[in-house]
Amino acid sequence: MVSANTKMGLVFFPAFDWAISPTHPEREERLLFTQDQVFEEGLLDFDGIIEYKPELATIQDIQRVHFCVPDELSVITESHLVSAGGAITVGTRVVEKKVERGFALVRPPGHHAMRVVHGGRGFCNINIEAMMIEYLRKTFGIGRVAIVDTDCHHGDGTQDIYWHDPDTLFISVHQDGRTLYPGSGFLHEMGGPTAAGTTINLPLPPRTSEEGFLYVLENAILPMLDDFKPDLVVNSAGQDNHYTDPITNMSFSAHGYAELTRRLKADVAVLEGGYSIEGALPYVNVGIIMAMAGLDYSAVREPDYQPDKIRQGSQVTSAIEEMVAEALEVWRQGPEIRARNLKKNHYAERDRHIFYDTDHIMENQRELLHLCPDCAGTLVIDSSADTGHRIYAVHIPRKACGDCVKAGYDFYERAETRLYNSVIMQDRTTDKYLVRK
């Protein structure tokens, strides 16, 4: 019998009966050929590769992370609960040490879902990584978490959720926002005033290949992880950097993904995007599973793989080297900036316009953060959308100090309900979610 060298857990949930629409990239067929390849390779029979059935996530798991407008059931389908539940199942088995690493090979994805959810953005409705992380924090007391988002698109949803959280390092490596949806993820986006430097964006030029990805990994991501010392590393493992992906412009390969997975050594990987359903996903997923299981993946390759044809140009290489140097500077400056901001101000404000491309919704947001030297600070969000919905949402962070908890409840109770469809309190110190109407 063949054995894995590293015991790994897998949740495979291809949602064969769920699609955004019949011809949408996020459709029933997406993981069909991945299933065929993984089954045919016999990976699920390997000793030490354990397939788990996903548990269903709960509404409470959503409320720990999101403010859904008008409510949770209006913005999700059951499939979202299975895919988030799949991530939670895998994360739990890893934290319980039933397996050393885990991979949630699930759909639909989640990394474009922000804290406030009026509908679907970038094929995402709820953030499955954030739901998993916050579940693990609540259940097992996990502290510092690093998320490395290797999807080709900027993980703007995850960035938004952890923007003000100094205990969560979010690193996104993606195709430059000037050339791809969602158009964000630049170097200067480095986190909120009291969490500066715990959001790191590593935009890559189009046509970056294996060499460039591994350069960024070795020279930026791994050193930052070493510094940050997370208790848990999560990989948002999007597969749309592949050279055959129809909606992006990168030159990454199955072998590259496997190599990145081996070197990153994430505790949990969660599938995000990836829409080359025949030419890439079957091989990338076999590569990732084998790398996580400590198996030799050197013979995993796409039928049309020709490394010379997709090798990145020298301009790409030098652009990446420059970008990494700047990112390291951002990383270095983080602590100073945080200290400076705390001295200067008591409040910080942020105004944003957010477009939901999947559901065609426009949202306006005003965010107010209570800057606190003792905790991440209470956050208040006033959000209205062209659906006619407007909410007033208060988020009290996990480790909020007494003053910030009190301030949060003051905001919540003082808000005038006649102006809003609902006034919401997300109190993470007690894991409570309250709504006034």
Add this chain to the structure above:
Amino acid sequence: MIIGLDVGGTHTDAVLIGDGSIMRQVKVPTEHANLFECVWSALEQVTRDVRPEKIRRAVLSTTLTTNAIAEQKMAPTGMIVSAGPGVNPELFRTGPHYFCVSGSIDHRGREVQGLDKTEIRRVAARLNSEGVRHVGVVSKFSVRNPKHETWIAEILGDSFDKIVLGHRLSGNLNFPRRIATAYLNAAIFGIHKQFFEAVRESLDRRGLRIPIFILKADGGTISFESSIDFPGQTILSGPAASVMGALPFAALDRDTLVLDIGGTTTDMAVLVRRSPLLEPLGGEIGGFKTLIRSLRTKSIGLGGDSVVRAVEGELQIGPDRLGKAMAYGGPAPTPTDALYVLGMGRGGDAEASRRGLTPIATQIGTSLEEAANRIFDLTCQKILAASAEMIETINSKPVYTVKEILSGYKVEPREILVLGGPAPHFARHLARITRLCVQAVPQWHVANAIGAALAKTTSEVALFADTEIGYAYAPEDDFIKQIGSDFTMRGAVELAFDLLRKKHIKAGAAESEMDIEIIEQAEFNMVRGFSKAGKNIRVKVQVKPGLIPSYHEVLGGIGDYCALPGSI
């Protein structure tokens, strides 16, 4: 009349069933070294003075192929494996004559890399020079396109006794299992054929021209003639026989746990409304995970002859067996001895049992009677715990659609059927400690042979269609057909049923056994760009496993065994 014969670990049982009762039963000791002799002797005795034309069929469940694999007494077998990119095929090496060759087919069945004829000729020459007569040929994704396997077989020509092609064994995707299954089929081809030809000839010599069927691992039967090409189906028929023996007594409206409590092991299986559960991909034997359709069974090292010990004041039972129970002259105390101490044994030496268990009682600080009670109870508890684990595993099987997640059926046995040696005693105690309805299977001591006799023929067809590439393909049946873009799921199901009917008749079944059903059905639109490029259709159909339609008549009052006078 029907003959059922089951070769067990210690005894071989044969029954002659007809007119609503067991008309004759025969028990001979199993001699693994000379299986033919014991099978023949049981057949001879059970058919003595019976008019041949009165016998409708004989179903045999033997340990022949199972033992050959377990004891590694297989013919030297060559494997030619074409993998292409992916997992290193060396990991699945079956033995010294294992050759990886070039060639690659992708998940849609498209050729990525062609075969190298010279390379295959070289391998063939090498196999020939090494005296290998049996060969398995397997390519990755051959269940999407058999071309490479077929070509390799053509190049090998007729210079071997048997060539097994992977795609003929199962429609399931699993390359390592396909390799193992092809290997086993090729390796046991000779012994299987030889053995049953010998049985056939001996029967013929006696003028008994009765149709011979063989019990398969999935609890169905197949005619001896159709089993020759794929003898792998006949492995693991022992557990299948006991499940089929319990089947007639299982409830139709709920789930049943079947326990076969033997000397060394207890085998467990689950029936869902009288239908036995199958392994998702196939059975496991001798360290090989296979694609051989098999009943889902679990075996634990705990039975009537397991050794009982006291370790640091705690009782420990099994998993080893040193011999018979002390009541029958064995070397160490066993749960069977506990039954003797409790006055439930018959025919053995109860005094020896008491002698054996006394030191154990002293070590755990109880009376002899209490020790025996605890041993018996612990044995039952352990069996129940293992069954619960098995059911938990069955219920946690992953599913891949939202619908199945939300509506998932959970197996929940409401009754237990017990067979094997001390079945009635175990049944009584299990009833006491569970809230389930427990009963010993009537005629539990020959239930396996009865199960073999009454099992009906089973067949399965897997059909795969891709309207973009334009073909429908049933690998096991070697059926491939061009289809148009208008091919539908309905057409696929019709085609699959049609193939199934033909296959079923060929396997020796009667029209009346044609109880067919769809077991898997999935259809995907393949979209390229923003328009539909074709449909990807997958269908699996089967003849429901179960008992022959006339089992009611045959079985009638099977609770009563009526021994017959000399001639019928």
